Amino acid sequence: MGWDNEDSGEEGSDDVEQVTALAGQVEEAVSTALGRVRPELDGVDPLVRRSDRADFQSNVALASAKRVGARPVALAAELDEALRDDVGPVVADVAVSGPGFLNVTITDEALWRQVTLRLADPRLGVGRPEHGARVVVDYSAPNIAKEMHVGHLRTTIIGDSLARVLAHLGATVIRQNHLGDWGTQFGMLIQYLDEHPEARWRHSDLERDVADGASSVSALDDLYRSARTQFDADPSFADRARARVVALQAGDEATLAHWREIVEESEHAFREIYARLGVQLQPDDSAGESFYNPWLPEVVDELLAAGVATRSNGAVVVESAEVRAPDGQPAVLMVQKSDGGYGYDTTDIATLRYRVRELKADRILYVVDARQALHFRLLFEAARRMGWLSDGVEAEHVAFGTVLGPDGRPFRTRAGGTVRLMHLIDEAVATARRTVQEREPDLDPEELDRIAEQAGVGAIKYADLSTSRLKDYVFDIERMVSLTGNTSVYLQYAHARIRSILRKAGDATSAAPDLGLPVHPAERALVLALDEFGAVLREVAATDEPHRLCGYLFETARAFTEFYENCPVLSAPDDVRANRLALCRLAAGTLREGLGLLGIAAPERM
Ligand code: ARG
Numbered sequence: 001m002g003w004d005n006e007d008s009g010e011e012g013s014d015d016v017e018q019v020t021a022l023a024g025q026v027e028e029a030v031s032t033a034l035g036r037v038r039p040e041l042d043g044v045d046p047l048v049r050r051s052d053r054a055d056f057q058s059n060v061a062l063a064s065a066k067r068v069g070a071r072p073v074a075l076a077a078e079l080d081e082a083l084r085d086d087v088g089p090v091v092a093d094v095a096v097s098g099p100g101f102l103n104v105t106i107t108d109e110a111l112w113r114q115v116t117l118r119l120a121d122p123r124l125g126v127g128r129p130e131h132g133a134r135v136v137v138d139y140s141a142p143n144i145a146k147e148m149h150v151g152h153l154r155t156t157i158i159g160d161s162l163a164r165v166l167a168h169l170g171a172t173v174i175r176q177n178h179l180g181d182w183g184t185q186f187g188m189l190i191q192y193l194d195e196h197p198e199a200r201w202r203h204s205d206l207e208r209d210v211a212d213g214a215s216s217v218s219a220l221d222d223l224y225r226s227a228r229t230q231f232d233a234d235p236s237f238a239d240r241a242r243a244r245v246v247a248l249q250a251g252d253e254a255t256l257a258h259w260r261e262i263v264e265e266s267e268h269a270f271r272e273i274y275a276r277l278g279v280q281l282q283p284d285d286s287a288g289e290s291f292y293n294p295w296l297p298e299v300v301d302e303l304l305a306a307g308v309a310t311r312s313n314g315a316v317v318v319e320s321a322e323v324r325a326p327d328g329q330p331a332v333l334m335v336q337k338s339d340g341g342y343g344y345d346t347t348d349i350a351t352l353r354y355r356v357r358e359l360k361a362d363r364i365l366y367v368v369d370a371r372q373a374l375h376f377r378l379l380f381e382a383a384r385r386m387g388w389l390s391d392g393v394e395a396e397h398v399a400f401g402t403v404l405g406p407d408g409r410p411f412r413t414r415a416g417g418t419v420r421l422m423h424l425i426d427e428a429v430a431t432a433r434r435t436v437q438e439r440e441p442d443l444d445p446e447e448l449d450r451i452a453e454q455a456g457v458g459a460i461k462y463a464d465l466s467t468s469r470l471k472d473y474v475f476d477i478e479r480m481v482s483l484t485g486n487t488s489v490y491l492q493y494a495h496a497r498i499r500s501i502l503r504k505a506g507d508a509t510s511a512a513p514d515l516g517l518p519v520h521p522a523e524r525a526l527v528l529a530l531d532e533f534g535a536v537l538r539e540v541a542a543t544d545e546p547h548r549l550c551g552y553l554f555e556t557a558r559a560f561t562e563f564y565e566n567c568p569v570l571s572a573p574d575d576v577r578a579n580r581l582a583l584c585r586l587a588a589g590t591l592r593e594g595l596g597l598l599g600i601a602a603p604e605r606m
Pocket of ligand 1: 138141142143178179180348351366368
């Protein structure tokens with residue numbers, strides 16, 4: 001588990017050259033100038049940003065003038081002077097503006113060179129800054145014997161995208177699916193199955209279910225409901241169910257066999273969803289709660305021996321030194337209940353220890369609902385006190401908000417039930433199908449189906465990823481598959497349109513850009529946008545925020561539209577056309593790669 005399951009973008013790391021972004025080159029130049037004119041400011045962030053006034057702007061003179069007792073304008077003038085030495089192949093011009101901004105303009109030649117260099121690299125010049133990091137990404141983690149519902153959407157989609165981005169940047173990513181496969185509810189399910197053999201999901205039923213668009217967990221959902229009903233209504237059944245929990249925990253073979261059956265059936269259904277969503281979780285990534293059972297007693301002993309856990313009314317708890325419960329008492333992690341049982345908290349403590357000790361993680365991302373914030377705060381605090389989390393290991397709760405229905409309340413069916421994920425996917429695909437068909441009535445039905453699937457699934461994912469993580473968002477299929485606005489369908493269309501231009505250009509596509517040609521302002525904006533790709537990916541990896549990549553792709557697609565409206569491509573004179581086609585190629589490649597890192601397909605035509 002875990003070990004044979006690592007995903008790293010390491011292959012070929014030696015023969016691939018990273019292209020330094022222009023922003024990085026300007027930062028370098030400003031930093032050098034800064035160290036030269038004011039040695040005491042050596043190492044200060046040069047604060048270089050993209051700007052409308054020039055290509056880049058540095059605010060460092062404004063930010064640091066006070067520290068060296070100078071006026072910002074004066075410091076900016078000194079830097080301007082020093083940067084004059086850099087005017088050459090990359091920097092075309094430097095100027096001071098306003099109260100002390102430093103404006104830097106890039107040469108046309110350097111812009112074309114960036115395009116050339118990025119195109120020459122299959123990774124578009126993006127490096128592997130995460131190389132050497134071992135990152136555990138805990139995501140999806142649905143509960144066995146329940147249908148995956150909309151509540152599992154965000155963790156699954158966000159987690160998958162973060163795993164992709166980190167792996168692309170060279171990290172060794174260990175995906176972990178912390179399935180809820182253990183707990184007292186299994187006593188009731190197993191007992192019910194035992195007493196009602198007819199309730200066992202029959203495969204013929206299942207196949208019918210699948211044909212109806214339902215998944216095999218529906219049958220398990222039914223089992224769950226029936227068992228629950230009897231559990232609540234019939235005290236003697238409830239007693240027998242509790243005895244089953246004891247039998248399960250004691251490792252009774254017949255009970256375990258039932259349990260395995262239920263787990264397998266559920267996992268089968270989860271896999272169907274993952275396959276449909278294009279989520280990279282594999283069976284080997286599953287390390288459910290039950291996996292940690294063997295270590296629970298030992299973990300409790302270790303916590304007690306270290307004095308981190310204490311006994312309290314027959315239970316074992318970790319009292320927080322940092323967080324108080326509403327009653328003013330320290331908030332607690334329940335390590336062992338007074339009846340001797342272990343729960344979610346204990347398992348998570350054992351899990352964290354395992355990830356540090358066995359998986360050798362140096363970063364652990366828990367992509368879990370914001371409502372579990374307290375749980376993770378307490379968990380990380382306990383782990384720090386145990387020394388499992390130290391300076392070398394970082395644990396982060398990658399929290400997210402709730403998916404809301406049209407009424408602004410947590411998304412539910414009309415009847416108030418949970419919304420099944422498969423159902424939502426079907427609906428999005430059907431809506432996307434209509435949109436695509438309207439635009440391209442002549443697509444053959446098979447291709448239409450394929451594109452509709454990619455557009456519908458992409459739309460659900462993108463709507464989720466493009467909202468900043470902690471915000472709630474309203475699940476609105478019409479808006480998600482809209483052709484305009486910040487949607488995946490818009491981006492997929494932008495990509496397909498560029499691909500179509502390139503197809504029309506035929507052989508002319510491969511010519512290298514002529515570095516001597518002047519750059520049109522719309523070309524300039526597009527090149528500068530394309531040059532930022534790697535920096536944006538690094539930001540996503542550092543902040544765990546895929547919406548930054550979405551925003552970037554949207555802006556890049558808009559820059560392309562602006563370019564295409566102002567700069568004819570196919571009808572341009574040969575030399576100009578070659579340069580513009582190169583820009584098209586880089587734009588298509590960047591959109592495709594970027595969408596891919598969000599887990600979204602980029603069809604050739606739409
Ligand atoms: N199964 C849990 C739930 O549905 C999520 C588990 C998240 N991961 C963890 N290590 N606690 O709420």
